[in-house]
Amino acid sequence: MRLFRRMTIRQKEALQGYMFVSPWIFGFIVFTAGPLLFSLYAAFTNYDITSRMDFVGAANFRRLFTLDPLFATSVYNTLYYVVFSVPLRTACGVLLAVMLNQGVMFRRVLRTVYYMPSVLSGVAVYLLWMQLLSPSSGLINMLLEMVGIQGPAWLFDPRWTKPALILMNLWGVGGTMLLYLANLQSVPSQLYEAAEIDGASILQRFFRITLPMITPVIFFNVVTGFIGAFQIFQEAYVMSTDKGGPLNSLLFYNLYLWKQAFEQFNMGYASAMAWLLFVAVMIITLLNLHFSKKWVYYEGGE
Amino acid sequence: MNRKLVSLLVVLLTLSALLLSTAVSAQDKVEIEFWTFWGSETRRPIIEKIVDDFNKSQDRIVVKHVYSPWGDIWTKTLAAVAAGNPPQVVVNDINNVGLRASKKQAMDLTPFIDDVEEFSSQFFPELWKTVEWEGGIYGVPFNTDTRFFFWNKDHFAEVGLDPEKPPTTWAELEEYALKLDKIHGNRIERLGFYPLFGNFGRDTWMIVGDNGVSWLDDEGNPRINTENKVATLEWLIKWRDRIGARNVDAFQAEFGSQAADPFISGKLSMMVNIATHYTQIRDYGQHLNVGYAPVPEREPGTGHWSWGGGFVLEIPYGAKHAEEAFEFIKYACGPEAQRYWAVMNFDNVANIEGSYLAAEDPRLTPEAREVYELAVENMQWTIMTPVPHNLAGYLDLINPQLDAAMLGVKSAREALDQAQRDVEEFIRNAQQ
Structure with a gap:
């Protein structure tokens, strides 16, 4: 008590602050940092949850790179998804936002409609999409047939499974669209007016004004998009045959990790995979940050 | 005065004796938790009737049925085993008994079985094979299909x-x-x-x-x-x-x-x-x-x-009251309970006697009895494909x-x- 009285106001406030956040600090240490460090250690053991936890050095990592053909498959599948999904989602999000920022009819209704899918929850949506993607009676192939295209077997043809998921996930682009939309409204209109007086075309205005002005939000979406895309799991867990099929074409990194951890109980191995993914995503994020200086424009400096 | 004291003493003694006896009997009753994923409208009443019948058949053990959805039950069990406080009996997949045994997730039941040969002869041999691992017995087959x-x-x-x-x-x-x-x-x-x-x-x-x-x-x-x-x-x-x-x-x-x-x-x-x-x-x-x-x-x-394929009843590793848990498993995999399950679900069951009893059960129509008998006979052709513990x-x-x-x-x-x-x-x- 005496100690407390001798403190300056600043120190007191700091102490009070720590007290207020202490539940969070406790939760972070016990439920986040603790398990995180535990899994880091587990990555170097043969941990199987119930019977053993012996230190095995880098054996898990050696096995991943030299002995496990499914690891390479899962990395390929995941990269495929990331490479196509992130740019597509970004482009579609921006385009949609720009279109709905114009004075189109039913603007409010359309904004709601496009945002709606982001509100719906995962598994139910995936089941719905499995019906939409059904090869002969699904709505998508029926529409394609109307314009004379014989649609693929989507989820049953290994060449089309990943494109099917990429297209499906475009459906949920409304969430990012909303961010762009909010950002678009804050682009000062005098910029457009000045450009119009100077005779800039619509395309010029888009590429010279709109796009640079919303690069901070694009950057944010690209970074979170990368992180999210690398973690694709639920879609494949629900929609693939035999959890990853056909032909292991939907065996994504996290699905394989999950199978190792909870079907085969190789928790040490799975932890090694998790840390590898963490490091990879970290590197990509740092690269993103580094290159962002070249293309992200912050109004009023950084 | 003396007499009053004596009668008071007698009343007190009987009271305390009564209290003591109820306390003892409450202590005697062992509660067992039994986890299944059978929560559907058809299956739940059937498994709960089996539990109920067992509880009524003796006064030492009380089994409590706990339903856990298909997607959760085994992850939950795993977490409970790791935490050292698992339920007493769990329904699990027949194809990976060896894997769970090798990972110390399931208990070796050999100590509870007096005569393994006699006990195992109750079940279809192909099913019994799935529960053996390195000389131990890590589950008892419950139901199957053909x-x-x-x-x-x-x-x-x-x-x-x-x-x-x-x-x-x-x-x-x-x-x-x-x-x-x-x-x-x-x-x-x-x-x-x-x-x-x-x-x-x-x-x-x-x-x-x-x-x-x-x-x-x-x-x-x-x-x-x-x-x-x-x-x-x-x-x-x-x-x-x-x-x-x-x-x-x-x-x-x-x-x-x-x-x-x-x-x-x-x-x-x-x-x-x-x-x-x-x-x-x-x-x-x-x-x-x-x-x-x-x-x-x-x-x-x-x-x-x-x-x-099918399912076995297991005692998770580290469960308390394993002996009582095994009493329940013995009952649930015994001929009467198995017959009930078979007749009500039209499922193949693991117990041979229970299977043949079901094939003659008057609750089934003559046609159903014939089909069920074929299902039982078909067990001689039915192969199980358990996964070796190191080949998961x-x-x-x-x-x-x-x-x-x-x-x-x-x-x-x-x-x-x-x-x-x-x-x-x-x-x-x-x-x-």
Whole structure:
């Protein structure tokens, strides 16, 4: 008590602050940092949850790179998804936002409609999409047939499974669209007016004004998009045959990790995979940050 | 005064004795938690009746049934085992008992069994094999399933086949199928037979085609690219090519369950399905004349093999009151409880006596009794494919190769050769 009285106001406030956040600090240490460090250690053991936890050095990592053909498959599948999904989602999000920022009819209704899918929850949506993607009676192939295209077997043809998921996930682009939309409204209109007086075309205005002005939000979406895309799991867990099929074409990194951890109980191995993914995503994020200086424009400096 | 004191003492003594006895009896009753994923409207009352019957049959143990959804139950159990406070009895998958035993997730039940030979003789031997691991017993088989041949007698009569004579070999199967097909160009109105419709997969046909040998032989050696298996995969591809993959997909897309089941709606004349599928025919296909027989064999004498899965009752490692838990397992896997489960669910059960009792049970109709008896008899052909504890996940190497062959990316031989090599390497790595 005496100690407390001798403190300056600043120190007191700091102490009070720590007290207020202490539940969070406790939760972070016990439920986040603790398990995180535990899994880091587990990555170097043969941990199987119930019977053993012996230190095995880098054996898990050696096995991943030299002995496990499914690891390479899962990395390929995941990269495929990331490479196509992130740019597509970004482009579609921006385009949609720009279109709905114009004075189109039913603007409010359309904004709601496009945002709606982001509100719906995962598994139910995936089941719905499995019906939409059904090869002969699904709505998508029926529409394609109307314009004379014989649609693929989507989820049953290994060449089309990943494109099917990429297209499906475009459906949920409304969430990012909303961010762009909010950002678009804050682009000062005098910029457009000045450009119009100077005779800039619509395309010029888009590429010279709109796009640079919303690069901070694009950057944010690209970074979170990368992180999210690398973690694709639920879609494949629900929609693939035999959890990853056909032909292991939907065996994504996290699905394989999950199978190792909870079907085969190789928790040490799975932890090694998790840390590898963490490091990879970290590197990509740092690269993103580094290159962002070249293309992200912050109004009023950084 | 004295007398008052004495009577007071007597009252006090009796009171305390009463209190003591209730306390003792409460202490005596051991509570057991029993986790299952049987929460559906049909299954829940059945398992709860079995629990209830057990609780009434004695006054020492109280079993409490806890339902946990299919997607959660085993992760939950795993977490509970790791935390050292698991439930006493859990229903688990019959194919991975060895894996769980090796990981110390399940308890060795040998100490609770007086005479293992006598105890195990109650169950179908193929099922009992799944619960043994390195000299211990890590579960007791509860229920299982088996697959056999269904045919539509009216369709047979319509095309001039003897309705009482099902095909017994693959050659006859193909011959009959061609007669029963009604295909107009690319549109299929009715299909005589397609091996992968019903409930029989590629890997199960491999067992039939290879004289009852699954991917691994009894010693755990891979037997994937055998001549018989290559021929069987080619046979499956031949069916697909004859009808056309796209037509098969389109036809299959119209399938549903109950009244929309292809066999019940008359779109399919013959199929291989699980015995329990009879209940759908009973409930939605009263208009049909259906025959039931073992799976046709590849050639005369190669055997009417079939395949089954199922569930075992286990005591998770570290559970308290294991002895009492085993008492309950003994009851639930005993003839009476098994008979009840069999009759109410029309499921195959693990207990032999219970199975035969069910086949004669007056609660079933004469027709149902006949079908059930066939299901019990079919157990002699039914192969179980438990995964060796150190080969968990090996099917992930075979399934993609089967996909590749069925999609025409590889020939049957190439695909199975590759699978054989992959699994051999997997085994070598597992042994390191």
